[in-house]
Amino acid sequence: MAVKLxxxxxxxxxxxxxxxxxxxxxxxxxxxxxxxxxxYHSITAEALQDAxxxxxxxxxxxxxxxxxxxLSYQKNMVVGTTGWFQYLEEIKQQVQxxxxxxxxxxxxxIGMNIFKRLVAxxxxxxxxxxxxxVYGLEIHHNQKADSPSGTALELSKTILANNSRKKxxxxxxxYRKIEPDELHFASVxxxxxxxxxxxxxDSETETIExxxxxxxxxxxxxxxxxxxxxxxxxxxFFSFEDMIADVLC
Numbered sequence: 036m037a038v039k040l041x042x043x044x045x046x047x048x049x050x051x052x053x054x055x056x057x058x059x060x061x062x063x064x065x066x067x068x069x070x071x072x073x074x075y076h077s078i079t080a081e082a083l084q085d086a087x088x089x090x091x092x093x094x095x096x097x098x099x100x101x102x103x104x105x106l107s108y109q110k111n112m113v114v115g116t117t118g119w120f121q122y123l124e125e126i127k128q129q130v131q132x133x134x135x136x137x138x139x140x141x142x143x144x145i146g147m148n149i150f151k152r153l154v155a156x157x158x159x160x161x162x163x164x165x166x167x168x169v170y171g172l173e174i175h176h177n178q179k180a181d182s183p184s185g186t187a188l189e190l191s192k193t194i195l196a197n198n199s200r201k202k203x204x205x206x207x208x209x210y211r212k213i214e215p216d217e218l219h220f221a222s223v224x225x226x227x228x229x230x231x232x233x234x235x236x237d238s239e240t241e242t243i244e245x246x247x248x249x250x251x252x253x254x255x256x257x258x259x260x261x262x263x264x265x266x267x268x269x270x271x272f273f274s275f276e277d278m279i280a281d282v283l284c
Contacts, residue, residue, distance in 0.1 A: 140275030141185030
C-alpha cells in the first residue's frame with residue numbers, strides 16, 4: 036500500500052525518514068522546513084496538495100501550530116514531536132471536528148512499546164513485595180529539546196498506574212530525602228545517546244533492571260513509516276500504542 040508523504044521538519048529524523056521511505060512503499064511528495072533550502076517554508080494548500088499523510092518530527096515550539104494547520108487542510112497526520120501532551124484533549128477534539136486520522140507517540144520504537152508492556156507487568160509483580168522500591172532513569176543526547184523525555188513521562192504513568200505505593204513522579208532534583216510515595220525518574224543529557232530508558236526494582240539484597248537502548252535513530256523512522264501506512268485510510272485519534280495493540284491482536 037503506497038503512501039504519499041509530506042514531511043514537517045527536515046532535520047536528522049526528517050532526512051532519515053525520507054531515505055528509508057522507499058523500503059515501506061512510501062513516497063515523499065513535499066517537505067516543509069523554514070530553515071532548509073529547497074523546501075516549502077510554511078504549511079500551505081500547495082505544500083500539502085499531493086500528500087496523504089503528514090509526518091511531523093519538527094520542534095516543540097511549533098508543533099501546536101503545525102497540527103492545527105494540517106488539520107485545517109483535513110490531512111491525516113503522524114506526530115513524533117513531543118512537548119505538547121498537555122494539549123492532548125484539545126487536539127483530540129480538533130481531530131474529531133476535522134474528521135481526519137491522527138496518530139501520535141512519545142516514542143516510535145516498536146521495542147519501546149513492547150518494553151512498556153513489560154514494565155507494566157513487572158511493576159504489578161513487584162508491587163506485591165513492599166521491600167522493593169522502583170525507580171527510573173533516562174539518558175539522551177545533549178541536543179534533545181525536552182527534559183524529561185516524552186517516553187520517560189509515559190513510563191512514569193505506566194509505573195504509577197501499576198504501583199499502589201507511588202502516587203507522584205519526581206523528575207527534578209529533590210535536594211532532600213525522597214518520600215515513600217514519590218517515584219524518582221532521573222534525566223541525563225550528554226554526548227550522542229539516541230535514547231536509553233531504565234526501570235529498576237531494588238531491595239536490600241537484590242536489584243532487577245529492565246533496560247531499553249536505542250542503537251540507531253532509524254528505529255524511530257521505521258516506526259513512523261509503519262504508522263503512516265497504518266493511519267492512511269483511518270479516521271480518528273490514535274496513539275502509537277493503539278497501532279501496536281492492533282498489530283498484536
